[in-house]
Amino acid sequence: MNGGFHIVVCGSIVPDPLQTLAPMEGATGPALKNEMMLPSVLDPWAGHSLYEAANLAKKVPGSKVWLVSLGPKAKLQQLMMSIAQKVAFELVVLDGPASGFTDSTEVAAALAGAIGSIPGLDRSRLLLFGGCASASRDAGVTMQMIGEQLGLTEQFLGVDELTVTENGALRVLERIEGGQYQVSECSAAPAVLAWATGNLPEPPNNPQIGMVNMRTIMPALQKAQTAAVGTGGISYQAVELPSQRRETRIVKDMPADDIAAEIVAWLKG
Amino acid sequence: MSAAGSENSNREMMSTLPGDDVRQIMWRFSERYDLQMVVQSARSVARGVVARLVADGARNNHEWTDGKAQLLEAFDQVGLTTVFMDPEDGGFIEGPKNLALSLVAYELSWVDGGAATCSLASNLALSPIHEKGTDEQRHKYMQLCAPPLPGEDRKVWRGAFALTEPLPYVGVDTGILSGKMRIVEWEDGKEPILHVEKRGRFITNMGFANFVTAAVDSDDEKIKGSCMIILEEGDPGTYDRGATTLKLVHQLSSTSDPILSLMVPASRIIGGYTVKDGVIIPNLNHSEIIESVFRRTRVPVAIMTSAKLMSAIEPVIRYQRTRFRGGSASSPGTPRYEQGLQQKDDALQRLIDVWATGEAGTSFGFAAIRLLDTFDPLERKAQKLLADKGISGRSQLKLFKELEKSALEYLTLANLPESERDAARFAELESDTLVQFMITDSLANIYCPGTKLWNTGFGATMMREAVSLMGGYGITEDCPGFLCQKWSDAQLEATYEGPEAVQRRHLSITMTNEIFLAQFRQWSKDLQKIAEQRPESGASALASGMELWLWTLDFLLKSKDADGKALYHPQRHGVVFPMADALCWLLAPREQILDMIELEEKGPENPVVASGLQGFVNFFSDLGYVQSARAAGEAGRICAELVYGYQNQLGKDADEAFASLRHNLDRNLGGARLAKDRASQVAGKVMIPEALDYPM
Numbered sequence: 013m014n015g016g017f018h019i020v021v022c023g024s025i026v027p028d029p030l031q032t033l034a035p036m037e038g039a040t041g042p043a044l045k046n047e048m049m050l051p052s053v054l055d056p057w058a059g060h061s062l063y064e065a066a067n068l069a070k071k072v073p074g075s076k077v078w079l080v081s082l083g084p085k086a087k088l089q090q091l092m093m094s095i096a097q098k099v100a101f102e103l104v105v106l107d108g109p110a111s112g113f114t115d116s117t118e119v120a121a122a123l124a125g126a127i128g129s130i131p132g133l134d135r136s137r138l139l140l141f142g143g144c145a146s147a148s149r150d151a152g153v154t155m156q157m158i159g160e161q162l163g164l165t166e167q168f169l170g171v172d173e174l175t176v177t178e179n180g181a182l183r184v185l186e187r188i189e190g191g192q193y194q195v196s197e198c199s200a201a202p203a204v205l206a207w208a209t210g211n212l213p214e215p216p217n218n219p220q221i222g223m224v225n226m227r228t229i230m231p232a233l234q235k236a237q238t239a240a241v242g243t244g245g246i247s248y249q250a251v252e253l254p255s256q257r258r259e260t261r262i263v264k265d266m267p268a269d270d271i272a273a274e275i276v277a278w279l280k281g
Numbered sequence: 282m283s284a285a286g287s288e289n290s291n292r293e294m295m296s297t298l299p300g301d302d303v304r305q306i307m308w309r310f311s312e313r314y315d316l317q318m319v320v321q322s323a324r325s326v327a328r329g330v331v332a333r334l335v336a337d338g339a340r341n342n343h344e345w346t347d348g349k350a351q352l353l354e355a356f357d358q359v360g361l362t363t364v365f366m367d368p369e370d371g372g373f374i375e376g377p378k379n380l381a382l383s384l385v386a387y388e389l390s391w392v393d394g395g396a397a398t399c400s401l402a403s404n405l406a407l408s409p410i411h412e413k414g415t416d417e418q419r420h421k422y423m424q425l426c427a428p429p430l431p432g433e434d435r436k437v438w439r440g441a442f443a444l445t446e447p448l449p450y451v452g453v454d455t456g457i458l459s460g461k462m463r464i465v466e467w468e469d470g471k472e473p474i475l476h477v478e479k480r481g482r483f484i485t486n487m488g489f490a491n492f493v494t495a496a497v498d499s500d501d502e503k504i505k506g507s508c509m510i511i512l513e514e515g516d517p518g519t520y521d522r523g524a525t526t527l528k529l530v531h532q533l534s535s536t537s538d539p540i541l542s543l544m545v546p547a548s549r550i551i552g553g554y555t556v557k558d559g560v561i562i563p564n565l566n567h568s569e570i571i572e573s574v575f576r577r578t579r580v581p582v583a584i585m586t587s588a589k590l591m592s593a594i595e596p597v598i599r600y601q602r603t604r605f606r607g608g609s610a611s612s613p614g615t616p617r618y619e620q621g622l623q624q625k626d627d628a629l630q631r632l633i634d635v636w637a638t639g640e641a642g643t644s645f646g647f648a649a650i651r652l653l654d655t656f657d658p659l660e661r662k663a664q665k666l667l668a669d670k671g672i673s674g675r676s677q678l679k680l681f682k683e684l685e686k687s688a689l690e691y692l693t694l695a696n697l698p699e700s701e702r703d704a705a706r707f708a709e710l711e712s713d714t715l716v717q718f719m720i721t722d723s724l725a726n727i728y729c730p731g732t733k734l735w736n737t738g739f740g741a742t743m744m745r746e747a748v749s750l751m752g753g754y755g756i757t758e759d760c761p762g763f764l765c766q767k768w769s770d771a772q773l774e775a776t777y778e779g780p781e782a783v784q785r786r787h788l789s790i791t792m793t794n795e796i797f798l799a800q801f802r803q804w805s806k807d808l809q810k811i812a813e814q815r816p817e818s819g820a821s822a823l824a825s826g827m828e829l830w831l832w833t834l835d836f837l838l839k840s841k842d843a844d845g846k847a848l849y850h851p852q853r854h855g856v857v858f859p860m861a862d863a864l865c866w867l868l869a870p871r872e873q874i875l876d877m878i879e880l881e882e883k884g885p886e887n888p889v890v891a892s893g894l895q896g897f898v899n900f901f902s903d904l905g906y907v908q909s910a911r912a913a914g915e916a917g918r919i920c921a922e923l924v925y926g927y928q929n930q931l932g933k934d935a936d937e938a939f940a941s942l943r944h945n946l947d948r949n950l951g952g953a954r955l956a957k958d959r960a961s962q963v964a965g966k967v968m969i970p971e972a973l974d975y976p977m
Contacts (some may be wrong), residue, residue, distance in 0.1 A: 021843075028970070028974075030970040030972050030974050031968075032969070032970065034968075034969055045296075046296050046297050046893070047887065047969070048888075048889055048892040048893070049296065049297040049300065049893045050297060050300075050601075051300050052302070068807075084888065085890045086302070086887055086888045090302060090317075090889075092314075092323070093301075093314060093317040093320070093321045094321040095317045095321065096318070096320065097359075097360075113723045170689055177319050177657055184881065216325070216359050217318070217322040217325055217354075217358075217359040217360065217364070218360060219315075219319070219322060219360035219373045220360070220373060223315065226314050262759070262977075
């Protein structure tokens with residue numbers, strides 16, 4: 013690959029999954045109770061794609077990673093104190109809601125606009141990364157819509173692995189039904205890759221990376237543009253949490269095989 | 282008299298537990314992203330590797346194991362090891378690092394105090410070198426202890442600090458050392474070789490340390506006095522790590538009783554030495570170095586104990602609320618099921634006592650550590666100035682006595698409105714390094730021992746309360762939040778780096794410093810002004826407690842007991858130690874109130890905090906009132922015992938004066954219990970996460 017990839021990762025915050033998430037009717041539609049004050053984490057699927065992007069950039073010289081985030085900038089700033097220490101990237105911020113109730117079309121339009129305005133972005137080398145879904149709302153359509161608006165027609169969804177072949181082609185493993193993978197080969201960038209979990213663990217924090225990233229992140233947060241994103245034409249009849257079935261047992265020192273067998277037995281009913 | 286009425290039924294309530302944004306404002310690091318990143322890194326280790334080790338029972342073993350050694354790798358990996366280092370030695374934080382290190386200690390101690398100690402102990406070993414070592418020593422050992430950069434292939438060095446010795450001299454009586462050094466070889470024009478004998482007791486990190494900074498005394502007429510010296514693992518002689526200390530707490534730190542008998546060059550004397558008339562004279566004796574080190578390292582220990590109290594809040598609330606779920610005795614929707622033990626006032630109010638203590642302790646500790654960050658550069662400038670002028674010893678004391686007037690003048694001017702003060706004189710005194718040094722030093726000499734004493738001592742007592750709130754579950758290994766382990770750990774924290782008597786002794790000497798007292802008097806007046814604006818903050822109760830303390834101190838300094846003996850004497854511990862305790866009680870909630878005001882003033886600038894700001898401010902104000910009332914009450918009790926307790930009959934004037942101040946204090950408790958009711962109500966409704974974010 014001559015000159016490396018320009019990898020743009022779309023990803024933002026979701027409420028920390030350990031928090032109590034209580035849907036309620038807000039001033040502009042459905043919302044989560046105390047959502048602004050709840051601690052947030054990087055959307056796990058977006059996180060996987062960010063770590064994969066950084067890994068790819070490390071392997072292919074000349075590559076660069078941008079993280080494009082739509083969310084309340086004060087909350088994004090908190091998130092950066094952890095994420096910015098993990099991998100090197102340049103941040104592009106859109107100050108707006110990160111709620112699970114926003115209209116994916118409006119979100120996609122805002123993100124596509126921001127990506128289109130990144131100075132120096134070479135679309136011929138562009139790999140658009142993001143999560144195949146979001147922990148706040150499993151719509152699973154946003155990445156495709158961003159791709160369409162940017163004219164990227166090579167799209168791969170539920171990606172778990174990307175390898176760059178010797179001739180520079182992209183070999184992609186996508187999740188399909190029945191625990192199977194579909195293997196595709198794409199001759200070159202640009203392309204959209206909406207990631208499932210990938211194969212990489214969460215990198216440990218590295219303050220040296222963090223200090224370097226922060227030189228561009230803080231100015232990016234300060235000059236963040238407001239994004240007018242809302243619920244669009246969607247009318248929510250009702251919102252509620254999925255019903256929980258929690259049967260917790262605390263068992264120590266149980267062999268993994270026994271745990272697996274018990275889960276299989278439970279699934280089979 | 283303040284009046285916190287109960288008419289505030291529509292008062293905004295805190296709806297979630299305070300998050301990072303809130304704490305960053307309260308503890309004054311919202312503008313420091315380097316510190317915010319450190320917090321996240323320390324938290325990832327604490328709630329990951331550390332919590333897993335505790336949950337897996339690693340504390341049930343005194344030995345330093347491979348499992349526990351994972352901690353060191355984790356500290357290196359996320360940058361905690363380099364927090365202490367300057368950028369030129371591999372670090373990433375510019376300037377003073379006291380606050381950064383305390384934030385690390387806070388996060389680690391949130392899960393396990395031993396892990397925090399393990400992290401701090403390497404810094405403790407490096408501190409003598411960092412603070413007082415020669416440039417060569419500083420760069421050598423800092424760089425050896427910094428984890429390798431990408432491409433480097435070397436082992437990270439770890440250090441241990443060896444002061445305490447086997448019985449009968451165990452402890453920090455810095456005047457007595459049984460560790461000795463003698464000259465064994467001194468060829469003309471070459472570095473003298475010393476034989477150092479040191480037996481340590483309770484030495485942290487000794488299970489893996491590659492070097493030791495040891496306090497030793499001269500055993501040779503050709504060496505004058507004591508020093509601290511660096512001993513390395515590879516030096517000729519015996520480097521025996523010794524028997525593992527069978528401690529019942531802090532098992533995630535390595536502790537043993539080493540036996541060291543080594544030949545080392547004299548260049549290892551920390552701070553260097555000079556030779557006069559054939560005698561080696563260390564540039565700094567061990568007491569001078571230790572004083573400088575302990576002043577800094579005691580404060581993080583104080584913060585560690587307060588972190589335990591803060592960490593107990595969420596698990597206790599969850600336990601209380603879910604106490605009756607799962608059985609046949611209650612069903613969803615019933616108060617018993619939904620509120621559990623929180624149906625009852627007592628459970629909530631005792632929780633509020635724990636919470637208020639934790640808040641006061643962290644506010645006190647972080648105020649002390651911020652003070653040290655200010656003090657560090659000032660101290661260096663002052664030392665350089667004095668050295669350049671050749672002023673030391675008695676001439677330094679004489680100079681400081683003269684400068685005391687200037688310091689007091691500066692404080693008087695600082696408290697005047699700008700329009701009324703002599704601007705030129707004020708500016709002159711403000712830029713006077715030695716004046717500013719004396720003012721900051723007077724506070725550091727109170728805050729450092731004060732927070733160590735109060736946070737750990739009373740913190741340990743309140744940690745027992747936290748354990749009791751979990752019922753029988755509290756004293757099990759798998760109690761969420763490891764509360765019982767934290768309770769026992771707190772007892773060690775009250776002891777190490779100088780037990781409580783050492784802190785009380787320190788305070789009994791420094792709390793009569795007129796420069797400190799001038800500031801303390803002003804604080805009392807400032808609190809009265811705060812009380813006018815914020816009657817529900819507890820400031821009036823606290824201010825009256827301070828007035829009572831000041832009157833009592835003055836009385837004790839001037840009075841004799843029924844047998845004609847002076848009451849206030851540093852050796853009369855029955856008088857001066859309780860006064861030190863009372864002072865600490867009063868200082869902690871003052872900082873708590875100031876942190877609440879900081880949040881109220883700066884909160885609107887952060888949209889996340891702004892959305893729930895009034896609820897947070899109301900809650901912290903109520904907690905401040907709870908703690909101020911308790912503190913004023915404790916101070917009142919102590920002062921009454923001291924004023925009346927040593928007399929057969931107190932003189933009429935003194936009796937009336939004291940009774941008036943005491944009555945004023947009691948009156949200013951008005952509304953304190955209503956504040957506690959309000960805070961309890963919040964504790965019963967505040968949203969908490971579904972589960973603890975670390976294993977059990």
